[in-house]
Amino acid sequence: MAGRRTQPPTQAVEPKSGSKRPVRGAKSKAKRVAKNASEEFGKKTIALVYDFDGTLSPRPMQEYAFMPKIGIDPQDFWDESNKIAREQQADPLITYMHLLYKKAKEKGVRIDREDLVAQGRDVDLFPGVTNWFAAIKDYISEHPASHGVELRHYLISSGLTEIIEGTSIRGEFHNVFASEYWFDAYDLPYPKRVITDTGKTQYIFRINKGIEDLDQSINEHMPEGRRPVPFLNMVYFGDGDTDVPSMAVMRKNGGYAVAVHPPGKAVENCIKLFQAQRCDFFAPADYRVGSDLYKRTCLLLDRILADIRIGEEVWQMEQATKAGSK
């Protein structure tokens, strides 16, 4: 992990992410907020960002209830969907979202938004996932360098918002960015938002810049020092090739990436990611306290907490020397 540095040069606290802060034409307001909040070091949010399918859950989420309900074999479905995408030069994610409902209609099965949410209850999670969030919170709160640190978990998934909403862990996430349907747009539900592998990186930058409202543009330049969640404070968890763009963005900018594989099998992909320096660590997707994944994540948290503490100390010295030089 060459090229590590302490927190970027800091300015005052940013407004809370997720707020309705306008991006354009808001400079004077931002300045006022900055002036009022300058007594505080504003880079103390840690963001753990997860892929869903294969990372928190063993199989693609559509395989647990949607496909059985319409009587299609998952492997046949994905083969057909990928074949159509190849032949039509179509986006594979738009293709699968369309084909799912096309198949449901052919079988005469109606699946509305509420049905999809209900399907979330059937989704399996890897061991320990349910308690992971509390365990990490405990680890941080008991850490000597955790004073004032805020921990957030985010989900960025190509799967379906509606199914995720029905899972037992939805409430653990500060925000969820996932593909979604419009249910009344046309005859068939129509993709409203499609989160592709590369598209996932947009949401990483949204977390970094504190611009989580999707009606606000992410493209406006924001200097590193004004970004409320530095990459240095972020860890991305993924399971495979579809996570490569996210892992690359994360690591290139000073953040961290962890790859997981199903416990006891399919380790090859992780080894490839590790050897290609896509991830800092890899481990079986066992989220229980004491597992390799838990221990390696805690190592990264130790480093992040130390970086935050150093950044805060430097910031306080900057403030003190500024005041002294007046």
Ligand SMILES: [Mg+2]
């Ligand atoms: Mg995955």
